[in-house]
Amino acid sequence: MSLVAEEFACFNGESAMEVDDTEEGEEDPFLAFVEYARSVLSPDDEDGGGDGGGDLDSKAEVSRPGWSWIAARILKTCIAYSSGVTAGILLSELSQAWSEQHRFGAPKKRPEIVNQLKKKHRRSKLPNTVTIDSVHEKNFITLSSVLEAVIVDIFVLPGTNIYMLTLGDFWSSNTIDLFMHRRYYELVDPSNEILKKGREIFLTGCYLRTAREGSGYPRLLPTEYLDQDDDAMLIAARFCSDSFSSVSLQQAQNGISYSLYARIESIGPLEAKGSFCNVQRKQVTLVDNEDKRLKFLLWGEQVLLANLLSVGSMLALDQPYITSSNDIAVETDSEICLEYGSATQLYLVPFVQHEEQVYISSSSSQIRHQGSRLSLTALTPTPRVSQVSLPCDSLGSIDFSSYPFRSFITDLTDKMTGFSLYGIVTDIHCERSAKKVIFYLGIEDTSGSILAKLHFVSSWYIHYKSSQILSIDKNVKSHFMVIDWLSSVHLRSLGRLSPGHSVFISGLSSNTSKKNRLEVSWFENQPGSSFINLSCLPALLNSSCLHKLSRLSDLSTEASCTYICRVRLDQVSQCHVNTDFAHSSCGRPAKLTPSGNLECSFCQCSCDSEVVRTLFLKIPVADETAKIFGWCSGPTAAEMLQISPDEFFELPEDEQFMYPSSLENECFVVALVNSKQPGYGRGHCIDLEDDAVSWEITRAQNVNNVG
Structure with a gap:
């Protein structure tokens, strides 16, 4: 923690830019801060490996956080601190989370029988695994937690016929006692010798009997949900x-x-x-x-x-x-x-976790070789090449969840799991299907583009009609692939997405289809999976460590980033306000069909009983350098107009017309993205076909006395 305290005090935009020398890193303060945080948490491991040319130490790999872990933790902290974060908050949270996850400084005095087994232990932890040390530290365990334990001792409570197991694990110095469930008593019988000292067992559904004054120490109550790691x-x-x-x-x-x-x-x-x-x-x-x-x-x-x-x-x-x-x-x-x-x-x-070597270089796109699947001749000549060992599952897929660097679209190959992508949304629309809920999401980064196919879970109450599936141009030579995404993520989060928004997706997997096309999938319920829209994060406006204030004259339609600007409402007589119904699940407009029913323009489904009134706004904003037209909808439009949709709708027509004039020169901090894409504007109650209106205001916060 002392290292963090020294480092975050001197963080600023310039120091962050020095960490990442790529063009995108210079444009995107979020990427810059991720790299800065990496340098603080693992200062000796920057750039992945010493003086170049050598292999990365496999033991050192597990002692430093990966790019994806840091990015996801920063964004989760931003969600928790919706009013804004500082570099100090972020670095403290990162340091504490990493220390808790890896138990830095914990004494390593395990029982000898556990140490002997640890030498042969090559299996990775199950997703919900907790350590015995953490159970003692927190004096708590959830029912869904998993204990991967070794039987250190078996004994009978004096004066009873109750069997007790003393358990240790490979990551803890402490042990804990378990009251054994009677359905397993026959396994302790010496004639069976199934449950014995040195046997690995897996437990879940455990309750903890906490220690009270005069009652000894914590013990685990009986659980019938037990697996035995057994021999051949x-x-x-x-x-x-x-x-x-x-x-x-x-x-x-x-x-x-x-x-x-x-x-x-x-x-x-x-x-x-x-x-x-x-x-x-x-x-x-x-x-x-x-x-x-x-x-x-x-x-x-x-x-x-x-x-x-x-x-x-x-x-x-x-x-x-x-x-x-x-x-x-x-x-x-x-x-x-x-x-x-x-x-x-x-x-x-249990499946024994194998490892495979993944070669990396010091260029902006590091992954160039995976085991024997790619030729070393594919490596771009570079003065610094190294490698890391990553776990490989029973099907040959390599787990990139702990990969130390950022993964780019051009890096993706067959049989990758647990990787993340950070990029810009280029398109999003729905496909109608009788049995499935499918969305297509285009994403791009500096290396290439992907078309994401998003499948929502079949338990959704929305029903769809059939339509033709979107075709993919086989002549496109850029790195272009399909993501098959099964998710139960809330539709409103998806509904906020628009072209130009920055998104972070972790927990992705890739494989080659029967048609020899690379497909990538994401399952929300898998450990480590997340989907976050950075452009709509409330904390972004108040987190100066994650953005730099831009002037309106700095805005470029060629750039792919979210701009944060201080603006004032200017010539509001030119603004356009519209109120209409929106689908409550996603926030997108609901259209009246010829049959008289309301249909969501985004979900392509009937939504008569699931609509709310919302605002759609097109308004000029200015600073001392330039003036632009911006558009917004939903909560952002209500924030800028300082009125709720229902209140605005209830105003007389002449008052609705005059209302914006009361907002002249009101000042805001806003997040702006370039949303202009061919044909975009469908499904919005605003005419966006005018080239002057290409900027979406994704977030807005009213400020006082801003010049």
């Missing part, structure tokens, strides 16, 4: 005789039990369906060694078990409950499904 001998002896093809529903109903062993192919999203609409359900797709597939279903509180599972791991199920797929309305090729029954026990053989 147990698997061979117990689970290799049965296969999916041998499972019979009739035999299961006659009392025959099965022990099955399979690979976890996928873990579906949380859902509620049919007559069980009040019960949560998760589907896990399993594949056995005969390439047969079955669904393993988790219901209600059982969905917590999914926190213990990971794609690519092997799962052994002892005595699963067998049910008919027709009875529970599951779409599957098999007549049966597996469920977690009262006698079911799970044994997990």
